[in-house]
Amino acid sequence: MRKRMEDLLKRTSNTEAEIEELKKLIQQLEKDADPSSQGKATDMIVNDLKSQNDRLRYRIYHLNLSIKKEEEALQASKRKAMPNIQKVVQGIFEQAIVKAFPDVSISAIVHSSTQERFGDYQCNNAMILSKVLKENGKSLSPRSVAEQIIQHLPANDVLEKTEIAGPGFINITIKKHFILSLLSDIIMYGVRPPVMNRKMRVLVDFSSPNVAKEMHVGHLRSTIIGDSISRLLEFVGHDVVRISHLGDWGTQFGMLIAHLRDTFPKYLNQSPPIADLQAFYKAAKVRFDEDAVFKKRAYEAVVKLQARESDYFKAWEMICDVSKNEFEKIYQRLGVKVVNRGESFYQDMMIDVVKDLDTRGLLELDEGRKILKVPNIKVPLTIVKSDGGFTYDTSDMAAMRQRVMDEKADWLIYITDGGQGLHFEIIFSASEAVGYVNRKHVRVVHVPFGVVLGEDKKKFKTRSTDTVRLVDLLDEGIRRAKAKLIDKGRDKVLSKEELEVAAKAVAYGCIKYADLSRNRTGDYIFSFDKMLDDKGNTAVYLLYALTRIRSIARLANVSSSELTKVAESASIEFDHPKEWKLAKLILRFPEILEKILDDLLLHPLCDFMYELSCTFTEFYDTCYCIEKDRKTGEILKINMNRLILCEATAMIMEKSFHLLGIDGVDKM
Ligand SMILES: NC(=[NH2+])NCCC[C@H](N)C(=O)O
Structure with a gap:
């Protein structure tokens, strides 16, 4: 009974609550029937749309912002780095190979072509891939492999054309537009390094x-x-x-200190007059070998030096300073910076x-x-x-x-x-x-x-002395470079100061270039005659080439800002094959540098400079940059596109010279 009561009470209160709910619902329906409340609903929709719109606007704003940022980043990366086209092409082929042959892991082999008729680059994967596939029980001819690779090339802005040649080589031609935009970038942003993966x-x-x-x-x-x-x-x-x-350390310093103390006791207050430290060393060594008492003192001096006893330490410092000053003179002359440690x-x-x-x-x-x-x-x-x-x-x-x-x-x-x-x-x-x-x-x-x-293929030495003093060597270089310049009548064109500057630049440039242009692992024959030759792959030839290229723009009286404007307008066009050949070679610069960073062999940079200047000459001999009136010499027409090529060539050569530690000269 009691239980039943409780049940009924519960049901009543539930129904009461239900009634309240229904009442509210009816009120709401009555309100909705009222036209003024209909307006409110429309308002609500409008408001809702408005706020949706605001949200969308906000998103668009931020998307635009990030697009702008991305564009800026792209521009900045262009300003910062020059792409290695060979690597870019390799990356594209890598993707194609992975897609075409997902079961084989092989990286793309892409080289620049050795001959113009083979296109700009070549992919040589087909032959190897065909072999690997065969080993995996799948028979596919190299040509079919090449076809497969080409079919799977991803969409890109770089490749103009691919062609299968011979047993399965893929000849690749680069888009002209891509080349022109990279060339303009050089004019606009300068010669920049290749992309750096990690700062070290x-x-x-x-x-x-x-x-x-x-x-x-x-x-x-x-x-x-x-x-x-x-x-x-x-x-x-x-x-x-x-x-x-x-x-600058070791037992021989005991001998030198003991000798200094004997021969120049005033060394603590006065710098020792050792002009020829090597002679000083020899004299000390003779005493060390012949005089047992001296030998004992030399050993004691080492112990005292290592204990940093002040007089002995000072003597050691004095001796080191004499040498360091000599070394510094060489570094100064060669423009080399290095910390003595x-x-x-x-x-x-x-x-x-x-x-x-x-x-x-x-x-x-x-x-x-x-x-x-x-x-x-x-x-x-x-x-x-x-x-x-x-x-x-x-x-x-x-x-x-x-x-x-x-x-x-x-x-x-x-x-x-x-x-x-x-x-x-x-x-x-x-x-x-x-x-x-x-x-x-x-x-x-x-x-x-x-x-x-030496030129006799024996250990290098000069006529008079056993070993060659570097200062003398550099002096002889300058003397010979100057004689050569005078021989060519340059003293009549250059002022005395200009001749001095040119002789130094030529001498130091030649010594450095002769060294760097050979494969460093081999022995190398030091010959002033060869290095000062103005023909062939020498610094003199290249320095002349650079001054000649620079003089073209000077003659045309076109400023670099005018050239930048042409580059910015993206209106560069070429129609002569020699123009394209030069443009493409210029753009191989990052590829050369990346290779050097890998094996630290510098001669490819020299080979590149030589090839660049030869290719430039080919271009210049066939393509007029400035047309002059034959009789009056008056400038009739200036080809700005070609001047852009001159400028880019000069910029790359200057940067290369800089990397080799060679100073260019305005006049020589
Ligand atoms: N960390 C080194 N060991 N550097 C090279 C030192 C060359 C040495 N002083 C020499 O003349 O042969």
Whole structure:
């Protein structure tokens, strides 16, 4: 009974609530029937649409903003980097190959064509792919493979035409529009580096002569090559640390200090008058070998130097300064910047390295020496000599540790003669083995170069002296360059100062170019006659070529801002094959640089410059840039498109000269 009551009460209250709901509904319906409330509904819809509209507007605004940003980024990247067309084409073919043959993993092989009739680039994948497919049990002729690749090429703005040739080569022609826009970019934004994937901290160890010894032609090669590699890395945007690992430490300094104290006791207050430090070194060595008492004093001096006893340290500094000043003179003349950080810098770190290796039980005793054996290499490193001194090996182990840990270098480059190849191989492997470097994360390379030979193919020396003093060598270069210029009657055209400037630029340029234009790994014959020749692949020829190209625009009296306007208007057109040939070659510049960044061989840049100037001559001989009246010499017509080509060629040549460390000259 009670339960039933409760049930009924519940139902009543539910129904009451239902009635209330229905009442509200009726009221609402009555309201809706009223015309004024209908207006309200319309308002609501309008408001709703309005706010939708606002939201859309807001989105459009932001989309426009991001489109603008993207366009700006595109422009900025154009301003910042020059595309490597070969890589761009390779990327397009890579996509096609993946799509056409998803089961085979093979990267696209794309080269620039060796002959004009084969198009601009060639893809040579078909033959290999056909072979691989056959191995996988699928038979498809190379030509059919090539067809498949072409069919799967993605939509792009780069390729004009593809053609299958011979057994299955794909000849590729680049869109003219693409070439013209890249050429205009050079005029508008200058010569820019190729795209950099990752900014790295690169330590370049180069030049590295030895204190109290003459800086010789080997060090000159290291200086020239190291400077050029550093310039290229800097141009690309890497963070470059240029270090000269001077030989400024070791037991021989005891001998030099003892000799200085005997021969020039006033050294603490006066700079020692050692003009010829090498003679000083020789004299000290004679005493060291012949005089037992002196020898003992020399050893004591080393201990005192290493304990940094002030008089001895000062004597050492004096000796180093004499050498460093000499080296600096050479760097100044050659326009080379490098920081002196010699073996002495690592003295304390060497102590740490020895302690570290010793406590880890990695050093072995061998006839009084402490050596470090390296897996798979027969020759061990000598870490401590039997007299307790450190060695070249110790300094390089400490330097490796410091460069990785403190300098945080991602890339280490050592530039020395090939004779030190084994030394570096051991240092690199040893450093890896003891955990001072992980070559998966840090790129470590030795950049070796060949020996410098005289024209008699024997060790390089001058007539009078045994070794060649670099200062004398540079002086002789200037003298010969000047004589050559006078020979050509240039002294009648140039002022005295201009002749001096030209002679220096030619001499230093030739010495550098002769070195850099050869494959560095080979020995190289030093010949002033050959390097100062104004024909063939020499700096003189190229410097003349550049001044000639520059004079074209000067003659036409067209300013670079006028050329920029033409480039901006996107109205450049070419109709002569020689124009296209030159334009396409100019645009190969980033490709050349990227290859150098890979193998650090610089001669392809020189070959490129030579090819560029030959191709320019071909163009210039057939295509008039300026038409003049034959009789009066009056300028009748200027071809702006062609002047653009002249300008771009000159810009690329100037940048190349800069990367090689060679100064151009306005007049020569
Ligand atoms: N880290 C190095 N070991 N650099 C090269 C040093 C070259 C040495 N001073 C020489 O003249 O042969």
